[in-house]
Amino acid sequence: MTLAAFIDRSRKDKEDWKYTDLNALLFSSFPRKRESIASDSEHKSQLPSNYSDCSADNRARLVFLNGVWQPTLSHFATVPSCILMGDLESGYELTLGEQTCLVAQPIELVFVTDNDAPHEIDLKFFIDIGANGRLTLLENHRASNAITTIETDISLRPHAKFVHGKIVQGGAHLATAKAHVATGGYYNNFSLLRGGMPIRNEIDVILEGEEAQAALNGVMLLRRAEHADTTTHLLHQAPQCASRQVYKTVLDGKSRGVFQGEITVAPDAQKSDGYQLSRALLLSDQAEMDAKPQLEIFADDVKCSHGSAIGCLDEDALFYLRSRGLDEASARALLIKAFVTETLEEIQIEEWRVLFRREIETWTDAQTAREKK
Amino acid sequence: MLSIRNLHASISNKEILKGIDLSIPSGQVHAVMGPNGSGKSTLSYVLAGRAGYDVTEGSVTFNDMDLLKLSTEERAAAGVFLAMQYPVEIPGVTNMMFLKTALNAIRKAHGESELDAMQMLKLLRSKAKDIGLSEEMLKRAVNVGFSGGEKKRNEVLQMAVLEPKLCILDETDSGLDIDALKIVADGVNALRSPDRSMIVITHYQRLLDYIAPDAVHVLAQGKIRKSGGAELARELEEKGYADYGCEAA
Numbered sequence: 263m264t265l266a267a268f269i270d271r272s273r274k275d276k277e278d279w280k281y282t283d284l285n286a287l288l289f290s291s292f293p294r295k296r297e298s299i300a301s302d303s304e305h306k307s308q309l310p311s312n313y314s315d316c317s318a319d320n321r322a323r324l325v326f327l328n329g330v331w332q333p334t335l336s337h338f339a340t341v342p343s344c345i346l347m348g349d350l351e352s353g354y355e356l357t358l359g360e361q362t363c364l365v366a367q368p369i370e371l372v373f374v375t376d377n378d379a380p381h382e383i384d385l386k387f388f389i390d391i392g393a394n395g396r397l398t399l400l401e402n403h404r405a406s407n408a409i410t411t412i413e414t415d416i417s418l419r420p421h422a423k424f425v426h427g428k429i430v431q432g433g434a435h436l437a438t439a440k441a442h443v444a445t446g447g448y449y450n451n452f453s454l455l456r457g458g459m460p461i462r463n464e465i466d467v468i469l470e471g472e473e474a475q476a477a478l479n480g481v482m483l484l485r486r487a488e489h490a491d492t493t494t495h496l497l498h499q500a501p502q503c504a505s506r507q508v509y510k511t512v513l514d515g516k517s518r519g520v521f522q523g524e525i526t527v528a529p530d531a532q533k534s535d536g537y538q539l540s541r542a543l544l545l546s547d548q549a550e551m552d553a554k555p556q557l558e559i560f561a562d563d564v565k566c567s568h569g570s571a572i573g574c575l576d577e578d579a580l581f582y583l584r585s586r587g588l589d590e591a592s593a594r595a596l597l598i599k600a601f602v603t604e605t606l607e608e609i610q611i612e613e614w615r616v617l618f619r620r621e622i623e624t625w626t627d628a629q630t631a632r633e634k635k
Numbered sequence: 636m637l638s639i640r641n642l643h644a645s646i647s648n649k650e651i652l653k654g655i656d657l658s659i660p661s662g663q664v665h666a667v668m669g670p671n672g673s674g675k676s677t678l679s680y681v682l683a684g685r686a687g688y689d690v691t692e693g694s695v696t697f698n699d700m701d702l703l704k705l706s707t708e709e710r711a712a713a714g715v716f717l718a719m720q721y722p723v724e725i726p727g728v729t730n731m732m733f734l735k736t737a738l739n740a741i742r743k744a745h746g747e748s749e750l751d752a753m754q755m756l757k758l759l760r761s762k763a764k765d766i767g768l769s770e771e772m773l774k775r776a777v778n779v780g781f782s783g784g785e786k787k788r789n790e791v792l793q794m795a796v797l798e799p800k801l802c803i804l805d806e807t808d809s810g811l812d813i814d815a816l817k818i819v820a821d822g823v824n825a826l827r828s829p830d831r832s833m834i835v836i837t838h839y840q841r842l843l844d845y846i847a848p849d850a851v852h853v854l855a856q857g858k859i860r861k862s863g864g865a866e867l868a869r870e871l872e873e874k875g876y877a878d879y880g881c882e883a884a
Binding site: 576577578579581582583584585586587588589590592596597599600601602603604 | 683684685686706707708710711712716717719722723725726727728733736737738740741744793797
């Protein structure tokens with residue numbers, strides 16, 4: 263879906279786009295800092311630095327430069343190079359056959375841009391995981407000056423399991439991921455959104471078969487005038503499905519965070535179990551959080567709950583920490599990390615938990631450094 | 636050690652402390668007793684430096700420093716420790732992490748090297764054992780799901796780890812049954828030393844059966860009304876605070 267298509271949608275479905283306005287993207291000249299990147303080695307320096315230090319050999323890393331897959335820059339480990347097919351134009355396909363398991367070798371998709379990046383990069387992914395297949399995939403979007411749109415279609419066949427992580431480090435990023443989950447399948451999405459000029463991360467999950475499950479979690483870290491929007495639509499279509507969502511947002515400056523979470527339970531989806539929690543922490547008087555949880559339940563035998571809370575740092579806790587010797591900035595940083603930690607516990611892959619924690623610490627440390635100035 | 640002169644303090648322009656005079660020499664334990672609303676907790680918060688309490692008059696000198704000029708954390712580094720009446724729960728921060736961060740912050744302020752993970756673990760384990768807290772409690776989030784007794788013991792543990800010069804125990808006995816009270820009192824007594832002073836704030840004489848004070852002060856209506864020895868506490872227990880212009884508590 264191109265930017266134009268996103269904007270078109272946002273104009274048609276005003277309710278769904280109440281808090282995020284894309285028009286600014288169309289008319290403003292998006293800031294494009296041009297930095298010359300010449301040699302191949304410098305391309306590598308654009309890879310997330312925190313990745314090179316823990317680059318275990320068993321991790322496959324597929325690199326996309328300006329949206330174009332670069333097999334020569336990629337590292338396949340034990341993953342067959344034919345795992346990914348297609349091109350920027352027609353979209354990339356990632357297909358996993360029945361019973362195929364790629365959990366031990368998580369695949370990371372790294373998205374970087376350089377001097378030659380177009381104004382807009384429109385990515386499409388088709389991910390199809392066969393029955394009993396297992397895939398672990400991390401999208402790592404480096405901050406870029408291009409507007410990135412990304413549309414991901416996901417099919418999980420019976421009892422397939424997909425752990426789908428995502429880090430967006432800034433820039434304009436518009437994404438929709440739509441996952442169809444068949445009987446006994448499991449879709450797990452974890453996203454860490456930073457920056458945002460703006461970011462819209464839409465996740466649609468359709469639990470199509472009995473006992474299908476979904477777990478959606480995320481953290482948004484925003485400051486200055488950044489804007490990030492997480493919008494989830496969870497459709498319980500079949501009976502006995504379970505879904506769980508935990509989202510945390512930390513906002514400073516004049517930033518704005520949006521969480522819209524819709525759970526729909528179809529008339530036939532008896533014994534559905536849905537849970538949703540969104541919590542936001544405001545660090546500044548000028549930051550804004552808009553949370554819109556929505557439950558639409560058409561079946562009568564279901565367990566569904568949601569919670570949403572927006573608050574500031576607890577003054578009692580701050581005093582407690584300071585009375586034990588922590589300076590104010592460190593006390594605040596500790597409480598911010600603690601606030602986000604609850605979500606990290608939802609991540610099942612230890613290595614990712616470490617990676618996400620480090621990303622979050624980088625953010626809070628920068629925050630602390632600014633406060634100390 | 637600590638010298639409080641004519642201390643006046645208000646919360647939102649309402650005067651709570653109306654001229655407190657109190658001196659505590661090194662190594663002594665002083666009890667401050669008083670009815671509800673007499674200003675006991677306000678006194679402890681003013682000494683620890685909590686925001687929202689305005690000192691309008693008077694001075695507090697602590698080891699030749701003007702205590703009121705220091706920030707909360709500077710007071711902690713200088714050796715002031717307030718054991719809270721209601722210890723705060725901090726989800727997401729383990730007790731271990733909390734103690735480690737606090738001790739290293741204070742060591743850093745003293746120009747000492749920070750302890751590494753192993754040294755810290757060893758220290759915390761042994762201190763926790765002394766106060767009867769299991770290692771499992773160190774791994775749990777600060778005060779989250781702790782019973783009343785465990786929370787108070789956790790305060791004493793922090794005190795033992797941070798080794799302050801002035802301990803202020805704000806109603807440490809509230810909400811404790813007799814067994815928990817004994818454990819907490821034992822922990823406090825173990826920390827008594829010639830270079831450490833304590834202010835034990837309490838409503839009841841009961842705690843003073845276990846922590847024997849060198850002096851007892853009666854705080855009522857924002858002022859110290861009477862000072863004396865341990866016998867004053869027993870007298871209060873019998874007669875209540877009626878002599879100090881208060882309703883029987």
